Amino acid sequence: xxxxxxxxxxxxxxxxxxxxxxxxxxxxxxxxxxxxxxxxxxxxxxxxxxxxxxxxxxxxxxxxxxxxxxxxxxxxxxxxxxxxxxxxxxxxxxxxxxxxxxxxxxxxxxxx
Amino acid sequence: xxxxxxxxxxxxxxxxxxxxxxxxxxxxxxxxxxxxxxxxxxxxxxxxxxxxxxxxxxxxxxxxxxxxxxxxxxxxxxxxxxxxxxxxxxxxxxxxxxxxxxxxxxxxxxxxxxxxxxxxxxxxxxxxxxxxxxxxxxxxxxxxxxxxxxxxxxxxxxxxxxxxxxxxxxxxxxxxxxxxxxxxxxxxxxxxxxxxxxxxxxxxxxxxxxxxxxxxxxxxxxxxxxxxxxxxxxxxxxxxxxxxxxxxxxxxxxxxxxxxxxxxxxxxxxxxxxxxxxxxxxxxxxxxxxxxxxxxxxxxxxxxxxxxxxxxxxxxxxxxxxxxxxxxxxxxxxxxxxxxxxxxxxxxxxxxxxxxxxxxxxxxxxxxxxxxxxxx
Numbered sequence: 001x002x003x004x005x006x007x008x009x010x011x012x013x014x015x016x017x018x019x020x021x022x023x024x025x026x027x028x029x030x031x032x033x034x035x036x037x038x039x040x041x042x043x044x045x046x047x048x049x050x051x052x053x054x055x056x057x058x059x060x061x062x063x064x065x066x067x068x069x070x071x072x073x074x075x076x077x078x079x080x081x082x083x084x085x086x087x088x089x090x091x092x093x094x095x096x097x098x099x100x101x102x103x104x105x106x107x108x109x110x111x112x
Numbered sequence: 113x114x115x116x117x118x119x120x121x122x123x124x125x126x127x128x129x130x131x132x133x134x135x136x137x138x139x140x141x142x143x144x145x146x147x148x149x150x151x152x153x154x155x156x157x158x159x160x161x162x163x164x165x166x167x168x169x170x171x172x173x174x175x176x177x178x179x180x181x182x183x184x185x186x187x188x189x190x191x192x193x194x195x196x197x198x199x200x201x202x203x204x205x206x207x208x209x210x211x212x213x214x215x216x217x218x219x220x221x222x223x224x225x226x227x228x229x230x231x232x233x234x235x236x237x238x239x240x241x242x243x244x245x246x247x248x249x250x251x252x253x254x255x256x257x258x259x260x261x262x263x264x265x266x267x268x269x270x271x272x273x274x275x276x277x278x279x280x281x282x283x284x285x286x287x288x289x290x291x292x293x294x295x296x297x298x299x300x301x302x303x304x305x306x307x308x309x310x311x312x313x314x315x316x317x318x319x320x321x322x323x324x325x326x327x328x329x330x331x332x333x334x335x336x337x338x339x340x341x342x343x344x345x346x347x348x349x350x351x352x353x354x355x356x357x358x359x360x361x362x363x364x365x366x367x368x369x370x371x372x373x374x375x376x377x378x379x380x381x382x383x384x385x386x387x388x389x390x391x392x393x394x395x396x397x398x399x400x401x402x403x404x405x406x407x408x409x410x411x412x413x414x415x416x417x418x419x420x421x422x423x424x425x426x427x428x429x430x431x432x433x434x435x436x437x438x439x440x441x442x443x444x445x446x447x448x449x450x451x452x453x454x455x456x457x458x459x460x461x462x463x464x465x466x467x468x469x470x471x472x473x474x475x476x477x478x479x480x481x482x483x484x485x486x487x488x
Contacts (some may be wrong), residue, residue, distance in 0.1 A: 024308060031353070051392055055477075056307035056425070058354065065399050066355035091378035092357060093397045 001026050005033050013043040013110050015104065019050035024057035034065040034076075042074020045107045050078030054088055066098060075099065079107035115233055116140045118160035120150040120177070121195065122169050126218075129163065133222050134229075147172030151180060153469040154187055162233055164225075167196035178210040191232045195220070251311075255283040261321055267293040270365055272414070274275040275459035275483040279426075279475070286313025287424045287478035288321050292328035297365040300328040300337075301379065303422045303482050307398075312352075313478075320345065320356055320399075327360075334360040335409035342375070342405045349400030356399040359422055368414050368486065375399050375407045379428050379440065381447050385417025387485075389447040391440060400448055419451050419458070421477040421484075425463070426477035430470040438469050447483070455485040 001103060002019040008015060014037035018030065033042060037044050048054075066076040079101040089095045101107040117134055119125040122145045122473055131141045142149035142160060146169050154160065154422065163181070167174035174194055181187040191213045197205065199217040207215050213235075214228055259278070266274045285449050286306030302324055306313045323344060327337035337360050359380060361372035374380060376398030383389035394409030414420060423443065430438045446465055448459045459481055466479065 044368055055429075056357075058306065060307040060355040060400075063355060064350065067350055091393060093374040093394045093406070094376065094401065097397045097401045 003029055003033055007037075007040055008108065012041045013045060013108060013111050014040060015045045015108075016049055017047045017050070020057040021053045021071075022048070023053070023055040023110055027057050029062055030058070030061050031064075034061075034068070038072070038079045040067065042069045042072035043111050044069055044074070044076045045079055045104065045111060046076060047079045047104045047107070048082065049104070050109055052082055054085055056079070057087075058072065059092065059094060062101065064099065071079045075111070076105045077101060077111060114138065114140050116142060116158060116159040117229065118142045118150060120144045120147070120155065120163065120169070120174075122364035123166070126195075127350045130222070130225070133226070137226060139229075146170055147174075147177045147180075150177060152179070154316040160190060160290060161236065161478050162229060163190055163192045164229075165192050165194055165212070165438045167194055167198060167203070170416040175206055175210040176208075178212055182211040189236075191236060193225075193228060193232065194395065214284060237432065251283040254311075254314070255280065258284050258318070261318065263291050266291055267364065269293065269297070269299050271368060271487060272299070272363065273414075273483075273485040275455040275481065277459060277463065278478065278480040279413075279463070280314075280478045281426065281475045282310045283309055284314035285309055285478035286317045287426065287480040288317050289422075289482050290321065290324055290328060291478055291482075292325070294329070294331075299363040299365070300334075300360065301363065301422075301482060301484065302328065302337075302358065302360040303424065303479070303480055304356055304399075305377065305424045305426075305478070307355045316352070316354060316356075320358075324360075333409060334362055334371055335405075335407070338373045338375050338399065338407065339405045341350060342399045343403075346400060346403055355397075355401060357394075357396055357401050357425075361420075363414065363484065369411060370414055370420065370484075371409055371411050373405075373407050373409050375405060376401070377422070378425060379423040380442065381419075381423070381444060382412060383419040383421070383447050383452075385415065385419075389419070389444045389451065391444065414484060416488040417452070417485045418486040419447065419455075419483070421447060421458070422482040423462075424480040425465050426475070426479035427481065429477060430466045430479070431473055431476065432469055433472060438466055442469075453482065455483045458481050458485070 004017040016033050069076040078098045119138045134141050165174045178192050192216040194207045194212045195216050197218045204215050279326045289303045291301045306316045357377040359377040361370050363370050374394040376394050380392040381389050382392050
């Protein structure tokens with residue numbers, strides 16, 4: 001799985017884009033990306049448009065990032081859930097913990 | 113498995129000769145002409161299984177290089193054989209002091225070098241095997257302890273048939289279940305899944321299970337039990353970056369009522385006698401997600417023939433060769449087919465179906481199943 005990350009400089013938001021199967025193997029890499037994002041600011045969007053599966057470790061990593069962001073008066077938003085991943089968020093009711101957007105654009109608009 | 117040998121020698125003809133001979137023996141060979149290059153190779157490219165190290169090198173001598181490798185935990189165990197023209201006893205002792213396992217004086221016979229290399233690599237293999245065997249043995253003991261933390265014998269409750277099994281993916285895991293009979297004939301049953309797998313998940317599982325026992329043995333309701341768990345563990349779960357999905361239910365023998373609370377634990381199937389099974393969705397996220405538990409307490413009845421099945425996601429996410437998952441549809445379908453059988457039979461058959469579905473593929477996640485069936 002690949003993780004791309006880019007900073008929207010004008011808005012001071014970091015967009016992190018994992019792709020494929022987001023599972024325990026990428027825990028360290030993802031935590032690193034989130035940590036690096038925080039160096040610029042507490043606003044992160046994790047765009048999951050190309051992710052087809054998330055496991056419990058991935059979800060726990062996202063929750064940790066969200067809590068850290070909120071502690072710094074920012075947030076970690078989720079966007080672009082594919083159907084199978086949306087189901088996982090709904091069954092674990094993590095859809096009640098995160099602010100989730102259908103598209104990256106909507107998430108960016110909300111964070112700005 | 114092909115072994116890698118790093119040859120650190122500044123005399124090019126010797127470097128080439130040794131490398132050529134070793135490659136002929138089937139080794140993968142890395143070469144460096146000085147200390148800094150050698151250290152760089154080891155750090156950034158590939159860790160060799162053995163290093164042939166010339167003592168007289170420009171800038172950094174062999175003893176310093178060996179010392180540097182010893183100081184780094186990652187490279188400290190790589191066997192080093194010194195190659196040198198210096199052969200006084202003092203040189204040899206300095207060599208061994210700096211961490212080398214052997215010492216070859218130039219000029220040496222290539223056949224002797226090969227023989228010593230082979231002997232040292234065998235020693236490393238044996239040591240690693242012994243290390244693994246010891247670890248396996250300890251893990252097997254840990255697995256045994258973990259299984260014994262869960263009830264070995266299920267209580268006999270009027271009006272109920274029970275089935276419970278936890279099958280970790282690795283020797284130990286983060287899933288658990290508990291079944292506790294209270295003095296007033298209430299049955300407290302729980303299932304939880306700590307995020308992650310293996311030893312880290314198992315350690316946390318142990319802690320949460322102990323806290324759960326306290327709740328199960330008290331007079332608290334399922335909602336109160338999970339709320340307390342969430343409060344008590346929230347800070348630690350946040351620090352660790354972990355979540356725990358949890359389901360706790362209490363069966364009341366007199367009324368056949370089950371009160372339950374579900375914090376993010378999916379795959380709860382309720383199948384009233386003769387009807388279609390339904391998936392009971394959680395109404396709040398796992399423990400450790402939010403400072404206050406969102407999940408509310410719910411209720412259902414378990415009349416004779418009714419079935420309540422709680423499965424961890426290791427079952428629904430079991431994968432077949434083509435990447436397809438067992439999934440919720442298949443689970444509901446199976447439950448519908450098996451619902452009129454005894455709880456024990458349902459449990460065993462379901463496990464078998466998941467195993468058959470995922471044939472040839474190693475179990476990836478812990479698989480736990482808890483079944484309550486109403487009987488007259």
